[in-house]
């Protein structure tokens with residue numbers, strides 16, 4: 001994720017902060033890939049549409065879900081003005097396939113804030129008794 005954000009910075013001059021508050025074993029390779037793709041599209045959108053100078057990315061755990069928040073300080077000032085294209089639709093459908101979701105909001109004073117949620121226990125988990133702490137944790141090596 002850092003290398004993706006560094007590429008953004010080098011290519012566009014947009015600065016970033018990344019705050020990751022989850023342990024490696026809480027995010028499986030699959031969960032990571034999901035978040036990574038959301039971040040990739042969000043960064044592309046920030047560069048193409050926002051006029052932002054800074055992006056804040058955070059990853060944290062919230063009860064039974066993992067949350068990635070991406071907030072830019074660009075020009076977006078109304079959610080109603082955002083017409084969903086292919087990029088946002090793909091993000092949404094990828095997340096909902098995994099029992100997650102995407103939400104959009106306007107940051108203060110302006111800018112877009114995207115939040116991607118992934119449940120800690122995947123719908124396809126075979127062992128429901130597995131500890132809640134094990135957000136998407138792989139049983140094998142990681």
Ligand SMILES: Nc1ncnc2c1ncn2[C@@H]1O[C@H](COP(=O)(O)OP(=O)(O)OP(=O)(O)O)[C@@H](O)[C@H]1O
Pocket residue numbers: 045046048049050072074075076082083084085086087088089111112
């Ligand atoms: N960070 C942002 N700041 C301001 N507007 C945004 C931002 N991200 C998205 N938008 C608005 O939302 C629209 C939809 O974004 P979406 O990614 O779905 O489509 P797109 O980027 O236009 O095309 P593509 O299908 O190639 O991704 C954009 O056209 C833009 O108007």
Ligand SMILES: [Mg+2]
Pocket residue numbers: 041044045085086087088
């Ligand atoms: Mg896009």
